[in-house]
Every structure is written in structure tokens, then in C-alpha cells.
Amino acid sequence: MNIQLGSITPVVLIKCSITLFIIFPGCEPTKYCSPPPPPPIPLAFVDQRLKTVYPVIQKFKNIITSDPLGITQNWVGSDICNYTGFYCDNPPDNITATALAAIDFNGYQLGASTLDGFIDQLPDLAFFHANSNNFTGTVPPKIANLTYFYELDISNNNFFGAFPPAVLGMNGLSFLDIRFSGPIPRSIGNASATLIEVLFLNNRLSGCIPYEVGLLQNATVFDVGNNFLTGPLPWSLGCLEKIEQLNFAGNFLYGEVPELVCELGNLENLSLSDNYFTSVGPRCRKLIKSGVVDVRQNCIRGLRHQRPRRECWWFFISSHLYCQYPWWFTTYVPCWAPPAWHDWHHHYTPKGSKRNLLSYAALSRNRL
Numbered sequence: 392m393n394i395q396l397g398s399i400t401p402v403v404l405i406k407c408s409i410t411l412f413i414i415f416p417g418c419e420p421t422k423y424c425s426p427p428p429p430p431p432i433p434l435a436f437v438d439q440r441l442k443t444v445y446p447v448i449q450k451f452k453n454i455i456t457s458d459p460l461g462i463t464q465n466w467v468g469s470d471i472c473n474y475t476g477f478y479c480d481n482p483p484d485n486i487t488a489t490a491l492a493a494i495d496f497n498g499y500q501l502g503a504s505t506l507d508g509f510i511d512q513l514p515d516l517a518f519f520h521a522n523s524n525n526f527t528g529t530v531p532p533k534i535a536n537l538t539y540f541y542e543l544d545i546s547n548n549n550f551f552g553a554f555p556p557a558v559l560g561m562n563g564l565s566f567l568d569i570r571f572s573g574p575i576p577r578s579i580g581n582a583s584a585t586l587i588e589v590l591f592l593n594n595r596l597s598g599c600i601p602y603e604v605g606l607l608q609n610a611t612v613f614d615v616g617n618n619f620l621t622g623p624l625p626w627s628l629g630c631l632e633k634i635e636q637l638n639f640a641g642n643f644l645y646g647e648v649p650e651l652v653c654e655l656g657n658l659e660n661l662s663l664s665d666n667y668f669t670s671v672g673p674r675c676r677k678l679i680k681s682g683v684v685d686v687r688q689n690c691i692r693g694l695r696h697q698r699p700r701r702e703c704w705w706f707f708i709s710s711h712l713y714c715q716y717p718w719w720f721t722t723y724v725p726c727w728a729p730p731a732w733h734d735w736h737h738h739y740t741p742k743g744s745k746r747n748l749l750s751y752a753a754l755s756r757n758r759l
Contacts, residue, residue, distance in 0.1 A: 434469040438489040441471050441479070444513050448474070451509040457502030457525055482515050483539065490515035497522040497544070506545075507531040518542030522568070525549055530569075535560035542566040546590065554596075565609075567591075574598035574715065575615070580606040588612040592638065596620055599714040600644075602627040602723050610634055616662065617641035622714040623721050628652045630726035638662040640685070645707075648675050651724070653684065664688050667698070667706050 436442040452466050462475050471491060472479035476499065480492035491513055502525035510519050511533035518541060526548045534540065534557055541563045553573035558564070560578075565587040572595035579586075580603030587609055596618040604613065605627025611634060621643040628637070629651025636659060637652070645667040652661065653675040661684045668689040671679065678684040679694070687696040690703035 436469045436471075440482075440488060440490040440515060441469070444491050444515075445469065445471060447509060447512045448477075451503070454505070455501055455503050457500065459500050462496075462499045462501060480517075492517045492539075493520075494518075495520045496524055499524060501525065504528055505531075510534060511537070514538065516540055518544075518566070520544040521548065523547040527551065530555035530558055532557035534558070537561070540564065541585070544568040544590075546570050546593075570594050572596065575601055575604070575620075577601040577603045579603050583607050584609065586610055590614045591618070592616040594618050598622075599716050599720075600625055601716065602720050602725065604628065605630040605725055607631060608633070611657075612636045614638040615642070620644060622716075623647065624649055624652065625720065626651055626722050626724050627726075629654065629724060631655060633657055635659045639666065640664045642666055643706075645669065645690075646721075647671070648684075648686070650674050653678050658683060661685070667703060669703075 434442075434445070436445065448466060448471065452463050455463060464475075466474045471477055472489070476494055476496050477491060478493040478495065479489050482488055482490040482492070492515060494510070494513075494516065497520050499521075500523070501521075505528035506521075506526055507528060508531070510516060511531040514537065516537055517539045520542070522544050524547075526545065527550060529550060529552050530545070532555070534543075540561055542565060543558065544566070546568045547570065550569075550571060552571065554571045554576050555569070556576060556578060558567065558569065559576060559581050561582070563585050564582050565585050567582075567586065567588070568590035570591075570593065575591070575596055575598070579589075579601065583606040586607050589607070589610060589612065592614045593616070596615060597620065599622030600615070600620055602625040605625060607613065608630070610631055613631070613634060614636065616638040617640070619642065620639070623646030624639065624644060626649045628634075629649060631637075632655065634655055635657050638660075640662040641664070643666065644663070647670045648663060648668055650672040652658075653672070658678075661678065664685045664687040666689050668686060668691055671684075671686060671691060671694075675684055675686075679686060686694065688698055690698055690700075690706075
């Protein structure tokens with residue numbers, strides 16, 4: 392049947408146009424239109440806690456500027472526990488739940504302009520390791536609000552600014568490895584009950600060592616090697632009863648090595664090389680002979696492998712002797728330390744530190 396165009400009334404054309412508009416909204420009557428795509432299938436998470444952190448992870452993924460190893464390629468979908476670098480566990484407050492417990496980005500070479508809005512928004516996070524990446528910015532201050540957080544390693548990145556005070560506000564922090572500049576804050580004593588390993592090596596830390604370091608009663612490792620620290624060693628270091636490793640090498644420290652430090656019963660290594668110490672007592676000399684104490688490249692007369700006298704003379708007439716604390720800070724001992732306390736300390740056999748990673752199991756029992 393042939394229909395002449397002139398025989399179609401305007402009413403018919405209007406009805407066709409209306410019909411097409413209803414079937415395919417937004418389509419022009421004279422063009423072919425595809426039906427709209429189906430709605431996305433909602434993601435199914437094994438636990439509401441994982442659903443909560445999913446947008447936080449995706450937002451962080453979108454600001455990553457460098458990923459040469461393709462680490463983020465599998466950060467897709469609801470199976471967060473199998474994302475590269477992410478680890479799940481049963482949180483202490485609900486052993487039947489599944490939560491994001493740990494992040495280990497060590498050596499991944501990821502780059503991002505900030506960690507703010509990421510680690511501080513993961514409420515069940517226990518530790519964050521991101522050694523040897525290209526993260527910049529500062530440490531988010533809200534990280535101190537994380538209930539289970541106990542380990543932070545952001546060394547070998549590109550963070551800037553002074554030492555982040557929020558880090559020392561964490562109630563359960565036991566392991567800390569960061570790289571920043573400026574003096575060691577006196578607030579380090581706030582973490583005395585939990586801090587076990589402190590790694591501040593290869594920073595640009597300056598000024599004198601505060602006596603509050605001696606308050607770290609549970610510390611087994613304290614490493615501030617290769618910085619710009621100056622002044623004498625505080626006698627309060629003699630209060631570190633559990634310390635095994637002390638490293639002050641490669642700084643501008645001077646004066647006498649406190650005998651109290653050499654009397655610590657668990658001490659396995661005390662590195663003081665490449666400083667400007669001028670004297671050691673009999674107990675320290677005994678540990679030098681046994682190899683526990685290293686004082687090479689100092690200014691101690693009568694010992695081998697010391698700096699040339701001219702080099703020592705030049706140091707002591709320079710401006711390196713400034714200390715921001717009064718003199719009595721050096722000799723203050725915030726614990727009971729009688730002269731003979733080494734007699735009972737030496738009955739103990741030093742034991743190596745052990746840490747249980749990637750789990751809530753390493754949290755101190757008195758916090759649960």
C-alpha cells in the first residue's frame with residue numbers, strides 16, 4: 392500500500408512524535424536511539440566495616456600520581472581484603488566482624504600529595520607501613536584518634552615540616568619510624584607506656600636530646616643516628632631498663648658518656664661513633680672492649696680510632712655547643728637509679744625484640 396506524504400495529517404505526525412518521546416526520552420523523532428544502560432549492580436561487602444572504608448580507599452586511589460608497579464590495578468570491587476597492600480582481621484571489639492586492620496605499602500613507590508583523608512579515616516587500622524614511597528605533605532593530625540593504631544612507618548618519603556606532634560598523641564603507639572626535621576619534641580614522654588621501637592635515623596633532627604626520652608620505660612630500640620643533634624647525652628637514658636639498641640652515631644653530641652647508660656642490663660649495642668664525646672668512665676670502657684659500645688671517631692684521648700685533635704679543637708670553638716634546654720636537663724634522672732643498680736640488672740640475659748605484624752594480636756593486652 393502506497394501512502395502519499397501529503398495524505399498524512401499533522402495530527403498523525405504529532406502522535407508519532409509523542410510516542411517516540413515516551414519510549415526513548417530525549418530522542419529526536421527522526422533519529423535512532425538506544426535504550427538507556429541498566430543500573431549498576433550494588434557491591435556486596437562481607438562486613439559493613441569494609442563498606443564504610445571502600446569510598447575512602449577509592450578516593451585515595453584517585454589522587455595517586457605515581458604507580459610504576461601497578462599496585463592499584465586490583466583495587467577494584469568489594470573484596471578489599473585481597474587488594475594489594477591491604478590486610479583484614481577480626482577487630483578486638485567484635486571477633487565475628489571483618490575489618491581493614493593493616494596497610495603495608497613498603498617499597499611500592501606510590502606517589503600522592505597527601506595522606507590526609509586516608510589513613511585517618513580508616514577507623515579499625517592497627518598499623519600503616521609505607522617505607523620507600525613518594526608520599527608528600529604532613530601526617531594527618533586526626534591519626535591520633537584511631538583506636539587500635541600501634542605502628543607507623545613512613546620513612547624514606549618526601550614529607551616536610553617539623554616533627555608531627557599528633558603522632559605522639561596516640562595512646563597505643565609502639566613502633567614509630569618517620570623522617571622529619573627540627574628538635575625531638577619533649578612530648579615524646581607521652582608515649583612512655585607503649586612506645587617500644589623508635590627509629591628517627593637519617594632525619595634532619597636538631598637541638599639537644601630531651602630528658603623525656605628516658606621516660607620510655609618499655610622501649611627496646613631508640614635510633615637517632617645520622618642527624619644534627621647536639622649537646623651531651625641526658626643521664627635519664629639510664630632509666631631505659633628494657634633498652635637493647637641505642638644508636639646516636641653520626642651527630643654532634645659531646646661531653647662525657649654517662650656511666651648510667653653503660654650500666655643498663657639489657658643493652659646489646661650502644662653506637663656513639665662519629666660524634667665529639669670527650670670522656671668515658673670505667674664501666675663504659677669495659678663495654679668498649681667487649682664491643683657493646685662503639686666510640687670510634689670521637690675526641691676521647693687515650694682511645695684508638697679517634698678524630699684528629701685539630702678537628703676536635705675546631706668543633707669546640709664553633710657554634711655547635713648551643714642547647715635549647717637548661718644545663719640541669721642533662722643531669723636529671725626521672726627514675727630511682729642507685730649506684731649499684733647494675734648488680735641486679737646483670738642477672739638478666741638480653742633477649743631480642745619480637746613483633747607480630749599484620750594482625751591485631753600485637754596490640755598490648757592491657758588495651759583490650
